[in-house]
Amino acid sequence: xxxxxxxxxxxxxxxxxxxxxxxxxxxxxxxxxxxxxxxxxxxxxxxxxxxxxxxxxxxxxxxxxxxxxxxxxxxxxxxxxxxxxxxxxxxxxxxxxxxxxxxxxxxxxxxxxxxxxxxxxxxxxxxxxxxxxxxxxxxxxxxxxxxxxxxxxxxxxxxxxxxxxxxxxxxxxxxxxxxxxxxxxxxxxxxxxxxxxxxxxxxxxxxxxxxxxxxxxxxxxxxxxxxxxxxxxxxxxxxxxxxxxxxxxxxxxxxxxxxxxxxxxxxxxxxxxxxxxxxxxxxxxxxxxxxxxxxxxxxxxxxxxxxxxxxxxxxxxxxxxxxxxxxxxxxxxxxxxxxxxxxxxxxxxxxxxxxxxxxxxxxxxxxxxxx
Numbered sequence: 001x002x003x004x005x006x007x008x009x010x011x012x013x014x015x016x017x018x019x020x021x022x023x024x025x026x027x028x029x030x031x032x033x034x035x036x037x038x039x040x041x042x043x044x045x046x047x048x049x050x051x052x053x054x055x056x057x058x059x060x061x062x063x064x065x066x067x068x069x070x071x072x073x074x075x076x077x078x079x080x081x082x083x084x085x086x087x088x089x090x091x092x093x094x095x096x097x098x099x100x101x102x103x104x105x106x107x108x109x110x111x112x113x114x115x116x117x118x119x120x121x122x123x124x125x126x127x128x129x130x131x132x133x134x135x136x137x138x139x140x141x142x143x144x145x146x147x148x149x150x151x152x153x154x155x156x157x158x159x160x161x162x163x164x165x166x167x168x169x170x171x172x173x174x175x176x177x178x179x180x181x182x183x184x185x186x187x188x189x190x191x192x193x194x195x196x197x198x199x200x201x202x203x204x205x206x207x208x209x210x211x212x213x214x215x216x217x218x219x220x221x222x223x224x225x226x227x228x229x230x231x232x233x234x235x236x237x238x239x240x241x242x243x244x245x246x247x248x249x250x251x252x253x254x255x256x257x258x259x260x261x262x263x264x265x266x267x268x269x270x271x272x273x274x275x276x277x278x279x280x281x282x283x284x285x286x287x288x289x290x291x292x293x294x295x296x297x298x299x300x301x302x303x304x305x306x307x308x309x310x311x312x313x314x315x316x317x318x319x320x321x322x323x324x325x326x327x328x329x330x331x332x333x334x335x336x337x338x339x340x341x342x343x344x345x346x347x348x349x350x351x352x353x354x355x356x357x358x359x360x361x362x363x364x365x366x367x368x369x370x371x
Contacts, residue, residue: 046064047120060075085122087111099312104195111308112150128334131328137346139349141306141309142305142307144304147221152222162198162250167250171183177309184196198303203278221303226299228295259279275287321335339357
């Protein structure tokens with residue numbers, strides 16, 4: 001993890017400060033690419049429109065800058081498409097969906113992706129005859145805010161998922177993403193048009209491994225900080241009929257299981273960490289059951305819902321990342337890397353594997369173009 005550096009990333013004498021994931025995922029690779037070869041260049045605020053085909057070979061890309069200036073990039077050896085998936089294109093996801101029961105997806109389903117990930121790179125390749133595979137499988141991230149679909153940071157080991165309808169836990173919070181998302185659709189509610197909305201409740205953690213700040217104030221429509229005894233008024237404020245007494249009893253049972261070193265009743269938990277309520281700890285780290293309190297404990301309450309996160313399908317490729325046509329032949333001069341390709345993860349993806357795919361597939365594609 002990068003904590004902060006000053007780098008002249010653009011070679012213009014202006015140093016850019018970067019930190020954390022942005023530095024590791026974006027600035028560090030960018031800085032390296034620009035430093036290894038003085039001819040390397042990044043064209044910003046520019047949208048690729050079409051691939052250039054000459055005598056059956058891809059020889060470049062046509063693009064347009066935000067100010068309307070036309071750009072043509074010529075490629076002597078090849079073009080690598082690394083434009084990402086199409087999880088921000090809800091219409092395309094719904095039209096191609098073959099993985100999720102149709103009743104669960106809607107045009108109000110959010111996305112964790114930035115708005116530019118519409119599948120345009122995929123379409124550019126299809127326009128010149130590229131084949132696709134796996135289109136129809138989309139991973140949903142259950143840890144996203146119901147209000148806007150954006151990722152909600154935080155550890156699932158330190159939280160409980162509660163159904164607004166029953167007031168009870170409905171799934172092992174440490175389960176796989178598809179299991180969590182399906183459970184949210186089945187046990188959550190439709191809240192302000194968003195299906196599968198549920199409560200994520202955690203205790204008064206100051207910080208966790210995801211870097212959550214100390215609890216201080218509400219985030220309108222997304223996150224609230226309340227005492228346990230204030231849940232009833234909060235649910236009424238939200239317009240929900242959730243029984244606060246049932247929620248508190250559910251959390252109490254969950255915490256008692258942790259204190260007594262057993263599994264919670266009804267719904268198990270693989271890797272629980274800490275309590276949602278509060279209790280004094282003994283010198284050996286165990287909790288003093290007699291001091292347990294949930295009514296006066298400070299809680300962080302979030303409204304989450306499954307959000308479109310990663311598209312499994314994309315361009316059909318060979319082991320050298322060459323893009324294939326519908327007859328299985330490589331399209332000369334065209335390669336692809338990352339989420340724009342299909343056939344890698346099947347219908348679902350384990351969290352974190354996409355980063356490995358990006359680095360490995362990009363290197364394979366670059367070496368193949370150079371050969």
